Amino acid sequence: MVAVLMGGISAEREVSLSSGRMCAAALREAGYPVVEVDAGRDLADVLHKHKPDVAFNALHGRWGEDGCVQGLLEWIGLPYTHSGVLASALTMDKERTKAVYRAAGLPVVESRLASKAEIEAAHAMSPPYVVKPFNEGSSVGVYLVMKGANRPPTLAPDMPETLMVEAFAPGRELTVSVIDDRPLTVTDIITDGWYDYDAKYTPGGSQHVLPAKVPAEVFDACMSHALTAHRALGCRGLTRTDFRWDEARGLDGLVLLETNTQPGMTPTSLSPEQAAHCGIAFPDLCRHLVEDASCDR
DSSP states (O other), rough: EEEEEOOOOTTTOOOOOOOHHHHHHHEEEHHHEEEEEETTTTHHHHHHHHOSSSSOOOOSSTTTSHHHHHHHHHHTOOOOOOHHHHHHHHHHHHHHHHHHHHTOOOOOOOEEEEEEHHHHOOOOOSEEEEOOTTTTTTTOOEEOOOOOSSHHHHOOOOOOOOEEEEEEOEEEEEEEEEEEEEEEEEEEOOOOOOOHHHHHHTTOOOOEEOOSSSSHHHHHHHHHHHHHHHHTTTTEEEEEEEEEEEEEGGGGGGGEEESSOOOOOOOOOOOHHHHTTTOOOOOHHHHHHHHHHHHHO
16 A cells, blocks of 8 residues: 655645645556545554555655655655655755755855844845745745845745845756656746746646757756756655756856755646656656655665
8 A cells, every 4th residue: 555645734735735636646547555644743643554555755845855754754664755864854955955066066056044134134145136945845935136126025924034045046947857867858947927836836827848948058967967966965766956047158057956855746747747758657657656665765
């Protein structure tokens, strides 16, 4: 039996529920008995009750994507999909991810951590820049401070006390999924504005062009950089690495933003779309992840 872990208690709960339902349906189509588990604080007890053979991790955000649930699954000895404890923790922390990128020779923009009070008191770096949580995904809590802004941003009361301040990288949004050691393709994500939460998960909120119509050297660099990031971070299973590309600067305008160890699996998600482009149907993608599941990842 496969337990599909979904929902959870992070800011990305609704996205995870959508991913989980899609994966559960695909696994049933592939012939697996499935139990859908909304992961709460009693997760260990629920898994003990159902006694699954494998956990399919469809959680997003904190507690599901940052090494926490992976540690629980290691503790109880239940094989699971995607990346392990260390890789999950590293990739969820965007500043530590960048340290790994730099060590691997991958291009990134300037960034630093700053307190909420410091960010609201004065510009933490010269605009344009971005302020965002360093350990969330799905563009949760992102503030864009454009060139010429007279004041620093006023942050929402529920923003964490420590945030990432990152130089704004202009240009196009590109992304590459990697499964095992195979980069799939490059997608060019086209939106009317910022690629925010609504653009990611609202039907019609963005247009995906794949394979991306970019110069061959940029396409090849994206594929190579995504694989290097996957390996350098110690990832397993499926990941997706996001880029910004300033086409006015050619290859020098390509930078990595982050690597996702639990890419979305919703009807508008990028990784299933890339897999389908490469001839991997969604049930086959989910089957592969289940067959790859293990502890000690």
